[in-house]
Amino acid sequence: MPSNRMKKTLRILTALFPLLLSAPHALAHALYVFAQYDGQTVTGKSYYSDMTPAAETYVEVLRHGENQPLITGKTDNRGYFHFPLVVEPKVALKVVVEGEEGHRAAVVADRITATPNTPTQASDESLLLLREDIAQLRDKIYLHDILGGIGYIVGIAGIAAWLSARKLRKGR
Template structure:
């Protein structure tokens, strides 16, 4: 009976993962960069949908109060001018829907004469790849669960065999 319940739970979980994508939980992600003049970035959910019209705050290292606040655009992006202060870091805190909240320290970039849009697109692609959940991650997690269950079953069978002797 226990084995039947175990396999029923596994099949239900697999069905939920592959056939009910809207039932999966989602998280909020953000990336930001600062070139000494402009703080730019983008916030999005784990299903890669933009976190449109979400509020964000900008904190400078060592200061408890936000130095700037704003709202993302319809694509989840933000660009805001921040006066440069040497030897400080900027932290961006985004508060999304349903109580989601995420913070990130903005990466420092060098100011260049060329367009910063290509660099921003590259950073966006890297962030999407980093935050995406892949099938091998799911299968690896299921493998860990089955392996731990097998180890527990093996230890229990050893105890039963030792008790029978």
């Protein structure tokens, strides 16, 4: 027969469970960005963890390690951005995207070089599409990630139950 303390704890947890499910942070999603720089243009895409584009979000490009933006702008309706920018060849550029509800993502733009005998714009676009696919595969939430999180929760609950049972046995 459960003790009064156990009944009280169960009532509190039952009352809190709907609140946890309705919490806005439970429905939160992350903002991601990838960017590349070919010496003349900074291009990239910003998107949320559910793979929806971060449309019309604020973007700034700055030298890595500095706080003053070199150029600012917004993403288009599909989350893409293209900014013409010419800086010294060895400078690393940092791209910062600020989305809705305080989401923020930053990345150092990958430096790419044009290959000879190929149209630059076509190769840049195909490289951007390839990088987009890689980034989305890397940032996607997979079933094994969810199951792993559930496993951690069950494991922690198991340890807590074991410690509680051990404490009860010592009390006898």
